[in-house]
Amino acid sequence: MQNIELLLPCHETWSLAPIVGSNNPFFTLCADTMTNTWIIVAFLIGVCIVANVILRYSTGFARYTIVRGVDFFVDLCEQNLEQFSFKHFCFVTTLFVFIFACNVCSIIPWLEEPTCDLNTTLALSIISFIYIQAQIIQFKGLRAYIGSYFKPIFLLLPLNIVGKLSSIMSIAFRLFGNIFGGALITKIYFSAISRWWFVQILCLALGVNMLITGFFILFEGALQAFVFTMIVLTYISLSLQSDGH
Amino acid sequence: MIAPTVCIHYFTIAATTFISASCASIGQALISKTASDAINKQPHAHADITRTSFIGNALVETTAILGLFIAAMLLLGTSSMNPENTYVYIAELGILFALCFSAATVGIVSGFPAQEACNSIARQPFFAQKILSFNIMTQALVQTPIIAAFLISFLIKNQMNDVASLGEALRLVASGLCIGLGSIGPAIGLARFAKTACRALGVNRELYSTLLPFTLVSQALIETPIIFALIVSLLILFTIPPLTDADTLRGIALLCAAFSTGIGTLGTGISSGMTASTACYEMSINPNAHAALARASMLGQVITETCVLYAVLISLALIFMF
Numbered sequence: 001m002q003n004i005e006l007l008l009p010c011h012e013t014w015s016l017a018p019i020v021g022s023n024n025p026f027f028t029l030c031a032d033t034m035t036n037t038w039i040i041v042a043f044l045i046g047v048c049i050v051a052n053v054i055l056r057y058s059t060g061f062a063r064y065t066i067v068r069g070v071d072f073f074v075d076l077c078e079q080n081l082e083q084f085s086f087k088h089f090c091f092v093t094t095l096f097v098f099i100f101a102c103n104v105c106s107i108i109p110w111l112e113e114p115t116c117d118l119n120t121t122l123a124l125s126i127i128s129f130i131y132i133q134a135q136i137i138q139f140k141g142l143r144a145y146i147g148s149y150f151k152p153i154f155l156l157l158p159l160n161i162v163g164k165l166s167s168i169m170s171i172a173f174r175l176f177g178n179i180f181g182g183a184l185i186t187k188i189y190f191s192a193i194s195r196w197w198f199v200q201i202l203c204l205a206l207g208v209n210m211l212i213t214g215f216f217i218l219f220e221g222a223l224q225a226f227v228f229t230m231i232v233l234t235y236i237s238l239s240l241q242s243d244g245h
Numbered sequence: 246m247i248a249p250t251v252c253i254h255y256f257t258i259a260a261t262t263f264i265s266a267s268c269a270s271i272g273q274a275l276i277s278k279t280a281s282d283a284i285n286k287q288p289h290a291h292a293d294i295t296r297t298s299f300i301g302n303a304l305v306e307t308t309a310i311l312g313l314f315i316a317a318m319l320l321l322g323t324s325s326m327n328p329e330n331t332y333v334y335i336a337e338l339g340i341l342f343a344l345c346f347s348a349a350t351v352g353i354v355s356g357f358p359a360q361e362a363c364n365s366i367a368r369q370p371f372f373a374q375k376i377l378s379f380n381i382m383t384q385a386l387v388q389t390p391i392i393a394a395f396l397i398s399f400l401i402k403n404q405m406n407d408v409a410s411l412g413e414a415l416r417l418v419a420s421g422l423c424i425g426l427g428s429i430g431p432a433i434g435l436a437r438f439a440k441t442a443c444r445a446l447g448v449n450r451e452l453y454s455t456l457l458p459f460t461l462v463s464q465a466l467i468e469t470p471i472i473f474a475l476i477v478s479l480l481i482l483f484t485i486p487p488l489t490d491a492d493t494l495r496g497i498a499l500l501c502a503a504f505s506t507g508i509g510t511l512g513t514g515i516s517s518g519m520t521a522s523t524a525c526y527e528m529s530i531n532p533n534a535h536a537a538l539a540r541a542s543m544l545g546q547v548i549t550e551t552c553v554l555y556a557v558l559i560s561l562a563l564i565f566m567f
Contacts, residue, residue: 079536080536080540163551166551166554167547167551170469170547170550170551170553170554173472173476173554173557174469176476177469177472177473177475181396181472185392185396188396188399223462223465224465226458226461226462227462230462231547234543234547237540238544
């Protein structure tokens with residue numbers, strides 16, 4: 001059973017019990033996930049400040065890269081929503097950048113992916129879900145929104161609710177499972193080669209380490225961040241279509 | 246007198262090798278056959294077609310190599326096993342189930358994209374380099390199930406020697422069955438989609454830049470059921486407290502959980518692949534509508550995959566509430 005610590009990203013927990021006054025496990029925070037997320041948020045804020053300075057004062061390769069990156073997301077939003085909307089563009093791009101940073105941060109030593117923790121992905125998908133529902137209510141009105149739960153007949157109410165809730169879980173589980181599986185495979189690989197020093201040197205020299213890290217962390221991380229973003233974008237575009245017309 | 250347990254042991258070793266090797270050889274033969282036909286159609290592109298079929302064969306070979314690796318690991322790494330302890334040998338069947346289902350499926354189907362890539366190169370000889378790299382990417386993604394099954398086999402092998410009761414043995418068998426059954430449907434769906442994507446590239450080469458992101462997203466969506474099966478397998482492997490002889494019923498409940506998720510992914514994987522491959526083919530015929538087609542296909546896939554989640558929820562209930 002020595003493998004069990006591979007599965008638990010939480011080595012240390014913070015309890016909010018003295019503040020809240022309840023011993024419920026809901027109020028226990030995972031210290032590793034929290035600190036990793038804060039480091040990533042601080043890093044992203046730093047990147048934003050640097051990018052802002054570059055956009056203001058520089059005209060070179062760096063500026064071109066940033067503009068192309070933003071253009072890519074503008075195009076993505078235009079294609080999927082059929083008209084550009086700054087609000088959705090901001091939401092979707094923030095999601096992508098944050099999830100991408102979370103997925104690939106384990107290439108930096110001493111950092112672990114926050115998305116390896118189901119709590120992070122569940123939080124992200126609940127945020128997206130609430131955003132999408134707010135869009136539907138804003139676009140169709142509260143009455144039509146509640147009415148949509150009773151379609152086609154009122155007996156299907158529980159099924160509709162389960163269907164809505166399972167969409168949260170499917171997005172969260174998809175991101176969690178992919179990142180978690182990739183992290184597990186890389187951890188097992190590195191623990192397997194660390195037994196003999198000559199195997200380590202051989203794998204490093206042949207580029208097997210780079211191949212495994214590149215595929216399971218960088219490629220898979222970017223792909224899953226993109227998939228999460230695309231699914232949210234598809235749901236948003238669906239919420240903006242009026243039915244029957 | 247030969248103990249029947251030892252027979253199970255050697256049968257497991259033989260079966261992992263011959264199933265993975267024979268199915269991989271079927272896939273390779275299909276590629277080589279189509280490559281010959283494609284050279285017959287377009288003799289001037291023979292160099293590119295031969296290269297594509299070579300690389301396709303090498304990628305299909307991965308399945309056989311992984312099967313060989315597991316067999317060697319079982320043969321060399323289990324010399325200290327006690328023949329009196331029947332439960333260890335029952336647990337070893339988990340590795341057989343994990344590897345044989347996924348190797349049988351992946352070995353045969355992962356040749357499909359390379360076949361269509363050969364045909365596409367015969368149709369578009371000047372676009373061979375792009376088609377080849379596209380084929381390598383899609384074919385590598387088709388092999389996700391066998392990597393997941395390999396991972397689970399490795400973990401079962403790690404835990405196998407501590408097994409001391411029937412419940413524990415059934416737990417390891419359940420873990421292997423879940424990933425083994427769970428990889429059949431998504432592997433077929435992935436291969437079917439990759440096949441159509443390679444064909445679409447041959448029909449309309451202008452499509453490359455729009456088809457690439459769609460392919461990546463669609464393949465990530467089709468392989469989601471495998472990820473769910475992997476999660477259930479890992480939960481069965483790591484979160485259950487050690488089962489004693491009195492807990493055999495709990496082991497049977499875990500087997501049922503494995504069946505629920507494993508068979509639940511079958512239909513979803515295939516139908517999700519069908520949805521995406523139809524959208525892909527329509528895109529090649531009608532490139533102007535690609536955004537609408539991609540949106541419709543993705544939405545259909547996302548909603549289809551919710552169905553696996555119901556099976557997974559029942560599995561979770563069987564794992565944790567029983």
